[in-house]
Amino acid sequence: MSVNLPQLRAFLAVVDAGGFSAAAAELGMSQSAVSHAVASLERELAAPLLVRAVPARTTALGERVLPHARRAVSAARSVARIAAEAGGAMTGIVRLAATPTVCQGMVPGLLRHWREEQPRVTVRVFEGDSAEVATWLDDGTADAAILIDPPSGPGVLLATDHYRALLPRDHPLAGEPCVDIRDLEDDQFLISPNGCEARIRTIHGLAGLRFDPTHRVRDLATLISMVQAGIGVTVLSEVSRSLIPPDLVLLPLEPRTSRRLVLTGPSARPWHPAIRALAESAAGHPARTA
Structure with a gap:
């Protein structure tokens, strides 16, 4: 059996935050990374630790594991602090x-x-x-x-930060596992004219599309609000996930591209x-x- 600290940290974050999305925001991870860490811990223990509900809650095994996980993570932090103090923090x-x-x-x-x-x-x-x-x-x-x-x-x-399509939850493509940017050609496209514009222009070029945004919005919160209002769709990076409200979805995008x-x-x-x-x-x- 191989249980590691990132798995335990993810498990504790889901318990404390009440869900995978909130835990991802707390840890600065993607939701899929948190899910993967908890699932790998459950595979190691050969049993589920969490009931996937809203809010998430521990199973009987999870409740027994919880205090040991807290002690393990706390001990690791203490070791790091002792080392820092010994070496001159x-x-x-x-x-x-x-x-x-x-x-x-x-x-x-x-x-x-x-x-x-x-x-x-x-x-x-x-x-x-x-x-x-x-x-x-x-x-x-x-x-x-x-x-x-x-x-x-x-x-x-x-992080290797992948680009995603941001759509209203009632958009016809919102339930798809992946969105091809060609399928958004009939939607009004919104863009924030900053460092991401060149990369989004590249995605359009890879798809053989002309890059012709309907609106340019500098402020990210305004951009997200306009998608909420049904004015159009946009492309954001994965690091934005914690900022996305529940009535929007952030989906994998084709052609695939990312930034470091x-x-x-x-x-x-x-x-x-x-x-x-x-x-x-x-x-x-x-x-x-x-």
């Missing part, structure tokens, strides 16, 4: 820059993780578009950044000492599997 303030989608969909989970793993490091977040984030990292406004598809170099891959989200420091000057500690900590964070 990092301290200081790190200014982290990221795009709005990453800030809203991924950064909260990272901040919670860092607060537990690096309690003496204070992370301050700066939100900007892709060009602003890169500029801030270059000119010293930010000490670190989560960059989208950066050139190869030092850094930690946080990488935590890194500046390329032209030494990194703040605490950045390396944050990067090493983030390397084991569940967001990497999103």
